[in-house]
Amino acid sequence: MKLTLWTYEGPPHIGAMRIATAMEGVHYVLHAPQGDTYADLLFTMIERMNKRPPVTYTTFQARDLGGDTAELFKDAARSAYARFKPDLLMVGASCTAELIQDDPGGLAAALQLSVPVLPLELPAYQKKENWGAAETFYQMVRLLGKDYVLSPGEKRKPRPAGLPPSCNILGPTALGFRHRDDLVEIRKLLRQIGVRVNVVAPLGAKPEDISRLHEADFNVVLYPEVANSAAQWLSKNFGQPSTKTIPIGFNATRAFIEEVCTLAQIHCDIDELTKRSRARWYALSVDSTYLTNKRVFIFGDATHAIAAAKVASQEMGFQVVGLGTYSRELAREVREAASQYGIEALITDDYLEVEQRITELQPELILGSQMERHIAKRLKIPCAVISAPIHVQDFPARYSPQMGFEGANVLFDTWVHPLMMGLEEHLIGMFREDFEFHDGAAPSHLGHGHQRTPANEASVASEPAPVPEVAVANGAPVTESVWEPEAQKELNKIPFFVRGKAKRNTERFAIERGLPTISLETLYDAKAHFGR
Amino acid sequence: MNRVIPLQSGAAACDSQDRAILKERGQREVFCGLTGIIWLHRKIQDAFFLVVGSRTCAHLVQSAAGVMIFAEPRFATAIIDDHDLAGLADANEELDRVVDQLLTRRPDIKMLFLVGSCPSEVIKLDLSRAAERLSKTYTPRVRILNYSGSGIETTFTQGEDACLAALAKEIPRHAQDHPAQREVDLLIVGCLADVVEDQFSRIFNELGIESYAFFPPRRSGDIPCLGPNTRYLLVQPFLTETARVLDDMGAKRIPAPFPLGVEGTEAWFVAAAKAFGIDPNHVEKVIAPKRQRANLALERQRQVLSGRSIFFFPDSQLEIPLARFLHRELGMQLTEIGMPYIHRQHLAEELALLPAEVSLSEGQDVEKQLDRCRNYRPDMVVCGLGLANPLEAEGLTTKWSIELVFTPIQGFDQAADLAELFARPLVRRTKLAA
Ligand code: SF4
Ligand code: SF4
Numbered sequence: 001m002k003l004t005l006w007t008y009e010g011p012p013h014i015g016a017m018r019i020a021t022a023m024e025g026v027h028y029v030l031h032a033p034q035g036d037t038y039a040d041l042l043f044t045m046i047e048r049m050n051k052r053p054p055v056t057y058t059t060f061q062a063r064d065l066g067g068d069t070a071e072l073f074k075d076a077a078r079s080a081y082a083r084f085k086p087d088l089l090m091v092g093a094s095c096t097a098e099l100i101q102d103d104p105g106g107l108a109a110a111l112q113l114s115v116p117v118l119p120l121e122l123p124a125y126q127k128k129e130n131w132g133a134a135e136t137f138y139q140m141v142r143l144l145g146k147d148y149v150l151s152p153g154e155k156r157k158p159r160p161a162g163l164p165p166s167c168n169i170l171g172p173t174a175l176g177f178r179h180r181d182d183l184v185e186i187r188k189l190l191r192q193i194g195v196r197v198n199v200v201a202p203l204g205a206k207p208e209d210i211s212r213l214h215e216a217d218f219n220v221v222l223y224p225e226v227a228n229s230a231a232q233w234l235s236k237n238f239g240q241p242s243t244k245t246i247p248i249g250f251n252a253t254r255a256f257i258e259e260v261c262t263l264a265q266i267h268c269d270i271d272e273l274t275k276r277s278r279a280r281w282y283a284l285s286v287d288s289t290y291l292t293n294k295r296v297f298i299f300g301d302a303t304h305a306i307a308a309a310k311v312a313s314q315e316m317g318f319q320v321v322g323l324g325t326y327s328r329e330l331a332r333e334v335r336e337a338a339s340q341y342g343i344e345a346l347i348t349d350d351y352l353e354v355e356q357r358i359t360e361l362q363p364e365l366i367l368g369s370q371m372e373r374h375i376a377k378r379l380k381i382p383c384a385v386i387s388a389p390i391h392v393q394d395f396p397a398r399y400s401p402q403m404g405f406e407g408a409n410v411l412f413d414t415w416v417h418p419l420m421m422g423l424e425e426h427l428i429g430m431f432r433e434d435f436e437f438h439d440g441a442a443p444s445h446l447g448h449g450h451q452r453t454p455a456n457e458a459s460v461a462s463e464p465a466p467v468p469e470v471a472v473a474n475g476a477p478v479t480e481s482v483w484e485p486e487a488q489k490e491l492n493k494i495p496f497f498v499r500g501k502a503k504r505n506t507e508r509f510a511i512e513r514g515l516p517t518i519s520l521e522t523l524y525d526a527k528a529h530f531g532r
Numbered sequence: 533m534n535r536v537i538p539l540q541s542g543a544a545a546c547d548s549q550d551r552a553i554l555k556e557r558g559q560r561e562v563f564c565g566l567t568g569i570i571w572l573h574r575k576i577q578d579a580f581f582l583v584v585g586s587r588t589c590a591h592l593v594q595s596a597a598g599v600m601i602f603a604e605p606r607f608a609t610a611i612i613d614d615h616d617l618a619g620l621a622d623a624n625e626e627l628d629r630v631v632d633q634l635l636t637r638r639p640d641i642k643m644l645f646l647v648g649s650c651p652s653e654v655i656k657l658d659l660s661r662a663a664e665r666l667s668k669t670y671t672p673r674v675r676i677l678n679y680s681g682s683g684i685e686t687t688f689t690q691g692e693d694a695c696l697a698a699l700a701k702e703i704p705r706h707a708q709d710h711p712a713q714r715e716v717d718l719l720i721v722g723c724l725a726d727v728v729e730d731q732f733s734r735i736f737n738e739l740g741i742e743s744y745a746f747f748p749p750r751r752s753g754d755i756p757c758l759g760p761n762t763r764y765l766l767v768q769p770f771l772t773e774t775a776r777v778l779d780d781m782g783a784k785r786i787p788a789p790f791p792l793g794v795e796g797t798e799a800w801f802v803a804a805a806k807a808f809g810i811d812p813n814h815v816e817k818v819i820a821p822k823r824q825r826a827n828l829a830l831e832r833q834r835q836v837l838s839g840r841s842i843f844f845f846p847d848s849q850l851e852i853p854l855a856r857f858l859h860r861e862l863g864m865q866l867t868e869i870g871m872p873y874i875h876r877q878h879l880a881e882e883l884a885l886l887p888a889e890v891s892l893s894e895g896q897d898v899e900k901q902l903d904r905c906r907n908y909r910p911d912m913v914v915c916g917l918g919l920a921n922p923l924e925a926e927g928l929t930t931k932w933s934i935e936l937v938f939t940p941i942q943g944f945d946q947a948a949d950l951a952e953l954f955a956r957p958l959v960r961r962t963k964l965a966a
Contacts, residue, residue, distance in 0.1 A: 059560045
């Protein structure tokens with residue numbers, strides 16, 4: 001048993017729903033109690049979809065348990081089939097139905113429907129949402145592709161001369177973090193490179209498209225959490241290689257183009273394709289100097305977290321002070337990435353542990369999921385969302401990809417936005433004695449949420465500073481140091497956006513040295529000590 | 533038993549027993565009782581809700597209201613995993629450990645609800661024994677209770693009922709044994725927003741009913757005490773179990789419509805006043821100005837809503853009182869009113885006020901119901917969050933029923949707010965069409 005306040009991922013059947021909902025011509029019959037129908041709202045309210053997910057729930061109740069829940073399942077499957085006429089029927093159980101062991105796969109098979117049935121066994125008490133999505137996709141690719149598998153020793157037929165190279169795009173799902181926009185961007189990029197897209201799956205695909213996957217020369221894996229297992233199967237059985245680079249950020253997009261060109265055995269002018277990117281120039285511009293070494297903490301699904309760390313350190317000039325993921329399946333990859341920044345990765349699905357680490361590290365920016373946004377709000381640290389779990393605001397009406405060159409532009413905007421802009425930081429420093437330009441005036445772009453009032457400023461300042469060691473002076477340990485008025489006055493001259501940190505650092509410095517009072521000298525000693 | 537209070541001349545005297553009610557079994561599109569936690573944890577301010585369930589339950593509670601609003605909510609889930617199921621760990625020991633972890637983290641918690649879910653019920657984890665056992669360790673610091681919010685037992689608002697029923701069992705029966713507690717003549721049962729509680733208090737005082745208390749209390753320590761003649765008034769139509777517990781303790785229910793709309797609120801107060809033998813002239817003097825003000829406020833919404841048709845999908849159990857209000861006071865036309873479950877006794881006064889020709893349905897087969905709804909093409913549809921946007925996409929105007937549970941809608945001064953909740957989507961449609 002595990003205590004959870006928030007959960008990063010839903011149960012595995014939500015993953016299966018994300019596949020079913022992404023596709024056309026698929027229906028999912030889910031053996032589940034009535035409350036589990038809440039899952040529909042993830043798609044209709046959070047993603048703002050205009051149709052219900054293609055899922056029929058059996059919605060059994062306690063009084064059915066003694067009777068025949070299996071019959072209930074068969075009825076539901078039969079009427080869902082009759083009503084929706086899908087080309088493929090997925091069947092499975094949610095966590096409660098798993099316990100009553102009705103075997104949806106067997107029951108559905110007994111109905112002898114004239115469509116392929118994909119039985120899903122998704123162990124709800126061991127696995128989670130992304131795993132469920134990956135397993136569902138993999139099982140579907142296998143089911144619909146098995147007739148085309150190369151026999152042992154058989155080689156892939158070479159692409160006929162004159163035909164452009166082709167690929168599949170694998171991984172985008174319903175309820176995915178910016179999957180729809182990423183897809184548009186990547187399709188555009190592939191077209192520019194001269195690669196034809198054979199099938200995109202699961203998003204927008206029909207079952208018959210899934211059975212055409214083998215026709216492509218290679219696979220583009222956009223979201224490894226969802227597509228890796230299917231891609232591996234495709235590579236083993238059809239000899240299709242797949243891309244490894246995730247095109248998030250300017251550099252990675254270039255690397256992705258190179259990888260695609262190699263797999264497609266073609267040549268393209270990368271510099272020409274790169275020309276329209278603004279992110280790179282913005283990062284080089286003089287006001288961006290202020291971004292140098294901003295301390296950033298990153299947490300999210302493995303793919304987005306690793307990519308964000310790369311972009312943050314190499315393209316924004318930030319210092320990555322924390323990196324972690326809840327995707328245990330890709331823990332090794334995240335650990336490797338973290339070691340490049342000389343830090344240890346945080347692999348956990350415990351929201352409280354993440355909060356703890358952030359509190360310790362006191363970063364200047366958090367790149368995380370909606371969970372980290374909450375933590376950030378509480379600790380009053382700027383934050384941008386880079387990964388699921390997501391909320392309705394992460395499905396913007398505007399085009400806002402994370403991938404490709406346009407994605408890099410979007411990243412630059414969304415990450416820099418919560419921070420003080422260079423020019424603004426500069427002006428506030430210059431005019432801080434001005435009566436209209438005082439500390440309480442919020443920076444223009446931060447909005448109301450960031451309004452600094454004396455009250456919340458005080459609450460930042462009065463947060464207990466972490467006290468690592470307590471030194472001993474005059475026999476008694478000093479646990480608190482008092483500010484001398486003169487030092488306090490000097491502290492108030494420090495620009496407000498770094499004042500909280502200066503205050504904490506100075507107090508920690510004083511306590512560690514057993515100083516009961518903080519003088520002007522202490523303040524500057526501490527500044528010298530902590531200065532970067 | 534089916535007492536009809538003649539409210540106004542012209543009230544349709546219709547026996548609820550005679551109504552044909554469409555009963556359906558099929559896919560239900562309604563949340564489970566765990567959802568109640570979302571508002572209960574705000575209502576009882578020193579209580580914490582620990583769901584003992586699966587990852588699905590945890591996901592539901594955090595998604596149900598779409599509300600990842602509270603950074604540190606007063607609810608959590610103890611997620612059952614493989615070890616518990618395979619018997620590798622003693623689920624009871626595990627639960628004790630989790631509770632200890634939780635109470636160490638939140639020393640401010642005075643009352644802890646262990647909330648049962650489908651999985652915990654299917655594996656027969658006995659939470660009432662667990663609550664007893666844990667109480668031994670934590671009393672008097674924390675009171676530990678339990679109830680089930682499972683989807684196999686409860687729908688949406690029934691979770692609140694289950695929670696309040698558990699809490700009602702804690703009500704002391706004899707004041708002499710509990711000198712610190714207040715013995716009351718009238719208990720007002722069901723969650724109300726603080727602002728509504730305060731308004732109702734003033735009205736009870738004006739009426740001259742002085743010995744009353746609201747249940748649940750805002751703080752868990754303020755549970756009132758039943759006296760030998762205590763009577764209770766329900767504010768919600770879904771408090772079946774809670775009422776049963778109170779009945780068993782000897783309290784008497786005052787039958788009344790629910791305090792929604794001007795008419796319902798008046799009838800509700802009148803029923804209370806009558807039960808306490810208060811002079812009708814005095815009652816009229818107290819109520820009249822409030823009725824007048826409320827009716828005035830309703831006028832604007834009446835212009836928007838009058839003549840428009842409305843269809844209710846089953847969700848909050850508030851459907852019948854809402855339909856009654858919208859029909860009688862705002863002139864809306866009723867098509868189908870769906871309820872997850874109809875408590876005939878508690879709703880007798882409400883049913884008597886509904887026109888005879890309206891179709892009532894109980895339970896749900898969502899696909900068939902959607903077909904009927906499309907057939908009617910009503911001007912407005914009240915439904916859950918899962919259906920709202922798809923119906924909007926079909927050109928129907930919707931109102932989410934969950935909003936009606938979160939918003940203060942009871943009482944005279946909220947009648948116009950309640951009407952406005954229905955008017956707003958229609959006004960918006962017109963605005964956007966223009
Ligand atoms: S219906 Fe049951 S399993 Fe599903 S969330 Fe509710 S209590 Fe949990
Ligand atoms: S915006 Fe968020 S909280 Fe509001 S209804 Fe939509 S999902 Fe729910």
